[in-house]
Amino acid sequence: MTVGAETQITDLTIEDHACLTYGEPEELLDLTAAFVRDGLAAGQQVVWLAEEPQRRLAELGRRGIVAREAAAAGRMIIMTCQEGLLEGQAFAVDRAMHWFRDRLARSAGEGYPALRVALDMSWALQPVSGIEQLPAFEEEMAATLAGTNAAVLCQYDRARFDPVTLASISGYHTRSVAAATYHHDPLLRICRQYAPPGIRLAGHLDRSAESALGLALSEAIRLEGDISVNMAELSFIDLYCARMIIDAARSLSSTRKAVLHCGPSISSRFLLLGASDVPGTRLVITDG
Structure with missing residues (x-):
């Protein structure tokens, strides 16, 4: 919830x-x-x-x-x-x-x-x-x-x-x-992003936060238009959670786009999993 x-x-x-x-x-x-x-x-x-x-x-x-x-x-x-x-x-x-x-x-x-x-x-x-x-x-x-x-x-x-x-x-x-929050502890924060619409991740993300990440992604998908996954302040993501984000992007209709914002170390995970080949998905690498 x-x-x-x-x-x-x-x-x-x-x-x-x-x-x-x-x-x-x-x-x-x-x-x-x-x-x-x-x-x-x-x-x-x-x-x-x-x-x-x-x-x-x-x-x-x-x-x-x-x-x-x-x-x-x-x-x-x-x-x-x-x-x-x-x-x-x-x-x-x-x-x-x-x-x-x-x-x-x-x-x-x-x-x-x-x-x-x-x-x-x-x-x-x-x-x-x-x-x-x-x-x-x-x-x-x-x-x-x-x-x-x-x-x-x-x-x-x-x-x-x-x-x-x-x-x-x-x-x-x-x-x-305050931002609607799905998970918040000293290591990780998952919350809604409002402009542009989507979610924002900060800290260390692994499979232990699967439920919160799944809920955040599902609510973002239910919004109209493109979605943004802001990972500019994410220091770590495991392959399981990276796949969850890619699968969410893949589930969007052909008229919608997913924009993944992240630093170089995080982007390498998504490139390894082929995120750049998913139709309608754009990987934006921020300074880091």
Whole structure:
């Protein structure tokens, strides 16, 4: 059975003040890409406050999101937190909320039906004054969103933020979001990938995880369109599990494709088993 998040990223709606807790950079980028994709598809304006905006644009593009085109048209804005929430190395609730309310008004004035905002909260891990106001900020954001045409996704790294901080802000969010997970232990994580649709594998994968891998693949196959198997963070896969993935790709109809992303050491297993000869299957070797 799937061990899912309280809410799937694709379920978020207007007025949601959601808290995304992630454990890996790929998880953050995948779930944010889905949040952005769905907003753009609905004609909404999307804003993402994050570190290294140009790199984030490239990452969205790698996931099939037309982010650069949307940014050029003003439909998407990516900026640093210093440009929005902070003033230098200082944080104040009043200033941050003034920025958000101004952005909300400008979006409505430009004719957008709604606004989606993703906030990478990693800035709160830096030496910033006023950080003690973080719970007050989340409380004020929750109150401000009521009755608006906006949704906000606050992004917290659960490995870097301490449990006390996460507990202090969790009650101000209407929804808790994480990737639907099929298997998670210190050695292996198998979870759903949202953009592009498929599954994501990280760690050490062998036959002991056969059941979880089988469930993840079967659910991915039931989705429409092509599927992606993201193994960029996989350090080991045995031949049995590699065959399972190839068999899943082989089972797709002729109108669908399977794209297998992996590093050189993992790709050698798939090449040995003839994955490149399976119709509709593409092996993409990532840097590693």
